Amino acid sequence: MMFLASLRTRWAGLLGAFVAVALGVALIAAMGLGLASTFSAPEREPVRFAASPVVVMGQKTLTVPVRRGPDTGHVTKLLAHPQPVDIELLRELRRLGPVQLDGAKRDAVGVNAPIEDVREVVREAVGAARAGVRVQVLTGDDRRLADPEPGRDAEALVAVNSFLGTAGGVSAFVSVFVTASTFAFVVALRRREFGLLRMAGATPGQVRRMLLAEALAVGVAASGVGCVLGAWGAPVLARALVDAEIAPEWFGVGGAVWPFHLAFWVGVSVAFTGAWIASRRAGRIGPVEALRDASVDTGVMPWSRRIVGGVLLAVGVGMLGWTVGTDPSALLKRKTYTTQPMILIIALAALTPLLVRPALRAVRLPGAVGLLVRENSAASVRRTAAVAAPVLVTVALAGSLLGSAETVGEARAAEARGRMGAELVVTGDDLGPLGPLEPLGPLGSLRPLGPLGKAGPLEKTGLLEKVGGVDGVAVAASSGSTAVFVREEGTALIRSDARAVSDASAFASVSRLPVVAGDVRDLDDRSIVVNEEWERRRVGERVDVWLGDGRPARLRIVAVLARGTGDSGAYVTAANAGAGARVDRIDVGLREGAAAGAEREVAAGALRARVGGGDGGGGDGGDGGGGDDGDVRVWSAEEWLADTHPATKPQTRLGLMVLLGIALVYTVISLAGTLLMTTSVRGPELRSLRMAGATWGQVRLVIAGEALLAVAVGTALGLAVTLLNLGTLSAGLARLSAPAGVAVPWGMVGVAAGVCAVVGAGVGVAGVMGLRRR
Incomplete structure (x- = not known):
């Protein structure tokens, strides 16, 4: 079949799409297995009243009637402080048998007595109260409900669920983006081939079906490999989440099957969808394309793409403005500042071919090599845009996600500093x-x-x-x-x-x-x-x-x-x-004389000696007359603020780093695939340069310079998205009367751009070396 022969010939050009889909499927499978393990917390043994067969617990929830349309419903919330067990009831329970109390706390008591006797006493007490007060009688595994923070396992899994869901969403977004870009560029490079097929009698439908068959073969093979990688990587991911304190110590992946089905068909769908968009363009290629040999790209931005890009840009900017005007507090939520930048990224990526040429015309590079780099990049808009687009994704995600988290964190820390009027803080x-x-x-x-x-x-x-x-x-x-x-x-x-x-x-x-x-x-x-x-x-x-x-x-x-x-x-x-x-x-x-400098340290030391508290650096407490207050700690205001209000929580930063790492890996794959494809078809052009007197060293400089210039364009567009998002966030903070500074993560943006530059230049030069050996 023709598409099989095409696959054998064009396998190098489709390698980038294969790796992108396989990696995406592996990540989705691994994260799906993790998500499947978060849907239910393991059953824990009772701890607080493990020695008591029966536990009587006071009311722990608040139930309030609310309107549900024309009807009335009820909403239940967990109380901050459970009701204590009534003294009269406690006295009656003592008559049944030994009662276990947890120190001074009376929200629950353990009773060593027959369950039916305990229930009878509770029924009589509640009936006498006539106040609708609920008192629970717990036995067996239900006794764990009286443990401190009985929902801590479920709450911990919510954080894991949120992280894995966000990471899976970012993986799907970037894999779709990279795959669609790869197939679009493949079509651009094969225009003459498709023109020859049309000249030989192939219909537009046959051209489209051939490209879709190639994509389907790539998608099926890559999805199968990705499922295998996902099964291997899921336990590794679980251990990494535990080590990073994102997941509880007992967290592990189970044997669910549905994540593999989901990941496989998502991978196939991503490959097929990305190719379908490109195949429509391939089907419109006419036989006359076989006769063209122009070095300047024309018609790179059809009106449909311009309209889609413009609409998405308007929607993205409009959503930011609407949120600032109506609900600025939403900008502080991770879900908002994770998803909203994606709309702007897609919009600018769609408009990149339109923006590349004006941006390059504004650049002035020295020397003949510099002039050639700029003109080649401006003439080959498709190639430059294909390199710049994945860089745009990575830089924009790095700047927007990490910058938003740091901006919000620093605003909260500054707000806490502004509210602190004490010089010392005692905690315990x-x-x-x-x-x-x-x-x-x-x-x-x-x-x-x-x-x-x-x-x-x-x-x-x-x-x-x-x-x-x-x-x-x-x-x-x-x-x-x-x-x-x-x-x-x-x-x-x-x-x-x-x-x-x-x-x-x-x-x-x-x-x-x-x-x-x-x-x-x-x-x-x-x-x-x-x-x-x-x-x-x-x-x-x-x-x-x-x-x-x-x-x-x-x-x-x-x-x-x-x-x-x-x-x-x-x-x-x-x-x-x-x-x-x-x-x-x-x-x-x-007092004023002891509020600063050495006098404050003297007062802090005297306070520690008086209450038996350790210092804010995490000491275990002193023995200076503290008695039962051995867990008391005395902090300076600065130490307490640093401990309780860090600019960015380590778990949040680590989670964002993982997301950015995923995006960066995809970008590297896309850059490598795109540059290898372009270099492999530029043999005649590069030989012409040699015939014009250029050395191989100068040819390598041209190729590396083109890659670096395209990376610079992508970085500039990514920074534009970053600054727009962070500027909007700053405006929202100002509306909330909060500190409204902007924290641009220049270090992470620089790392992302630097990796892209090194990979782009390195792969481009390696491709030239391969051509030289032919």
Whole structure:
């Protein structure tokens, strides 16, 4: 058959497409196997109450009615602080048998008693309460629900799922791009061949079918090889994710079959689709093309391609502008800044042949070799665009993805620095109860300790007194993490991370919150501080919320914070923190004379000695009178900020590096394939140069110069996409009242461009050396 003979003859030209499809299929298969393993977390053995056959657990979820169109439905959210088991119920359970408590926590208790007896006692207690309070009785493997963070495995798999899904999407995008570009360039190089076939009587349909048959053969063979590589690479990928702390330690790939089916048919479809686009152009080639021998490319941009490229460019720019104008916070999400650049990349790649010649005309290269490089590149627009397009993809992805992550990370870090008014920070896993609450009356009803209208006091652990008694300390403000829930528009239950403070005035003196209205110091047990994202956000307005332990409350807004990068949560008092809330941070403000330099170090040392805390560098704690506070750490503000608000999280950076590595590998494949194809058909042209007096060294300089110039054009277009994306992100940050700098990852962009330049020049020169030996 003719297409088999063509494959034997043209195998070198299709090698790039074969490798690209095989690599894409391997990646999709490996990532599909990984995704299949993320759909369910393994069953874990109970840990916290492993010795108790029965566990009684307080309410851990909040269920609220919402509107579902004309009907009413319910939404359930996990509480920040589970309800404690009622003291009366605990007393009844003790009568059944030994009861296991986890320290001071009473959100769950283990009971060594018959299950039916425990259920009967719980039923009677709940019935007597008549408050609709739910208390769960857990047995067997269900007891793990009472463990700390029972959903941590599922949450860890969400991050793995997101990473693998994004990586698979980028792999598919780049493989489609490279494959389509390769087949399009193959058609451009074979115009005379197709013209001869037409002259010999072949119909346009036969030409198209021959090209599609070649693509189908390449796709099937490459997909088969890719599935084998994917099966080998999936365990390697799983180990790499575990080592990088992206996946939990137990993560591994299973024996699912569907990823291989998906990867195989995606590979075949990618090859076939890429060739189908090119085959339509091949079918339009007429017999007269067999007589043409022009060195200048003409008709490289049909109007259909111009229209598609222009529409995509308008859509990409329009989406960026619309997002900035309507929802700038969306620009900070990884899903947004990962997908939006792809539209602009496709648009500029489609328009590259139109942009190449004007860009090259603006370049001035010295000497005769330089002039020849520029004119050859401008005359052979298809060849230059075929080299520049994959470079555009890599540089644009490197600049946009890594630049967006670093810009958002640095904005968040700068925002945190701007809000820090303390000189020292004391942290620990458990610095004591924040909002001490006691059960009162019916099961599950709670009331705050302390006078109404005043922030609930920190329980007498002595830690706050120790901090406040250190020489040089002017103010110490304790706070802890909690959450509040609000129903917006009657259709959604929104969880807002919040911070509960023991003394609003003290906290205001050691923080610089971005207040746009009201005063944080007015915060009391009847009020709340919200941010601009809330539906209700006017000072003096009342808002119905559910607290971290599920209690409903109607609170008055006393201050509104700027939206910022999303870290501006709500603020409540300790009394509204919720049962079980704990202090996790004490911000310490020093007196003016001890706030800087050596005096601050002296105060920090005295504080460590007083509370038994290690330094912020990760010490295990001192023994200077800390007693049970051995896990306490004392940080300088700078150390704490660096530890909790890094510019870019290591896992995020590593994940992006993997994506960029995938794109770079594809680019190298595309560059190598394109330059080998072009050099192999440029024999007559290069021999003409030799006949004109050029040495082989000068010929190699011309080929290398053309490759480097095309790489430079692709780099410039990639930087244009990068700057447009990062500029839009900066505008969005400015609208959010957040630090609006731009972090261009010049190092990574330089590495990507440098690798492309080395590969382009090296492969081009190697091709010339091959021609010389003929």
